Amino acid sequence: MGSVSIRDARKAYGNVEILHGVSIDIADGEFVVLVGPSGCGKSTLLRMLAGLEEISGGEIAIDGKVVNSLPPKERDIAMVFQSYALYPHMTVGQNMGFSLKLARAPKDEIKRRVAVAAQMLSLDPYLDRYPRQLSGGQRQRVAMGRAMVRDPKVFLFDEPLSNLDAKLRVQMRSEIKQNHQRLSTTTVYVTHDQIEAMTMADRIVVMHDGIVEQIGTPLELYDFPDNLFVAAFIGSPSMNILGGKLQAGSFIAADGSAIPLPFAPTGMDGRVVSMGIRPEHFVLDPQGLSAQIITVEPTGSETQVAMRLAGHDVVGVFRERITARPGEHIQVRPEQGRIHLFDGETGKRIKHS
């Protein structure tokens, strides 16, 4: 009922093209997160979907119907803005019911649907208040309520949590997810926060410089990043990237130290590559490589260690408690089968079976 199909969507301002052909298919009921650094075009894409920006090229279809030239109100979408964009002169109830009022819905139906949404968001005590009398989290909920009341085909969220403090953000994150599980309305959610993306999404679209870098479930992106950008963007602390080349089934780092690979890419001797290792995929091993400790940050459950390994500064996260002190050496090796290799020129993942 609320599928979205984006086909080679392009956006240009004058001669400057900022979206270079983006294609995404979103199934009905799916929660898709567009994530990427500032300026990657994710918000622009969302606004094109909403009808707030013109589509310079390509096609966007909602529910099988091309919406390129339809104004927002004919697209059957609802949007939650970063600033919430609540009408300051209307009460919470009026804000939530505004779209129905514009649609000339009967008064008691508006009242009923506002009440249902308010109940779901625990806003019932505040229906007669004005937005300025609410806290940030409550305003955020009103903005969501305004979207929910309409029962649209697609919900659009534009960085809805970035104006909230850290604790509230975590809470609202799970509220949004719960609401999605209850309503199963197709949702497109834009954020620059990869943790938000990982925790909320059914599927994540990683964007960078106006193109889609990779689309996949959170764990697909985590386990099999298609390229260096996705590898470095997803995960916290982020993946360690070591430069070097391949030789005789080993990775030779810039300083000459060799890391044996569990697989032997054939015919690639001498190829310049980047090796990616996630911090939690280092293990302590007396036969491993020697690394000099820079800092040790215990969090109790695990220990984060910044260290110098094979001429690179890397970060490792260990379940063990590390007693070594800065300046001392520990022996570590990457966990077998958890090593990522990327082409040194294109940054693309080098696949191995």
Added chain:
Amino acid sequence: MQRQSTGYLFVLPALLVLGLLIAYPVAYTGLLSVTDNQGNYVGVENFARILGARATPTAFMNTLWWVFGSIVFQVILGVLAAILLNQNFRGRAIVRSVTLIPWVVPGIVAATTWAWMLHTEFGIINYMLTAPGIIPEPVGWLTNGSTVLPVMIAINIWKMFPFVAIMVLAGLQSIPNDLYEAARIDGASFWEEVWYVMLPQVRPVIVAVTLLLVIWALNHITIIYAITRGGPANRTLITPIQIFRTAFESVQFNQAAALSVMFFAVAIVVVFIYIRTLASNAGEAR
């Protein structure tokens, strides 16, 4: 204590100027209104005489028409102009500047120019209307009793609507873009955006500007005095003009003072409402 007396010292110059330029004339007008031209106390005699004058009720009715007619159209036209000037179109900067011209032109210049344009025989307005045959013969805009006050009101509207437009435009520009976008997504048409988003957001501006316009219309002298001096047959005689003419043409300072005192009482009520409104808006904002 020390701090307080220093404070008084600092406001003293301002208080002195206010006292000399405002408090003293007000008090002196009050004194004039209850004395004769010899300075003898005469009680309410001046009030009785001026109220009994034939021109007074006429001027009162004219003033009501003048204020009401001016305000309604100044505000409507000003708000519409502001909404128009808030849209994106080519040459907007030029149109914005041109819109301001009537307000920038000195009143006396505007009045004289309009008087010529409206001249029965030589005026361009009659020329433009009669030449293509829109009206069969020239209209005596400024001599015909039924057209002269509406014409004066029209000139006043022309003169002041840019002020409303510029104030409301400033208000419109402070509305975050998100609100318009939210309204568009909620399904608002352009006029629904105007009605449900723009107007409520600039309501405080419109109220404040309206009250200012009322005060200015009540005080008005320039345009009418420069063109008709209140004539013909008192058709454009509004109270401020009547006061002016009673004082400086009939040299009845005491009666003029009596009329001023009564008029002042009315004006002060409007000013009071204005200040109250401003104060409550300040509390309401955000």
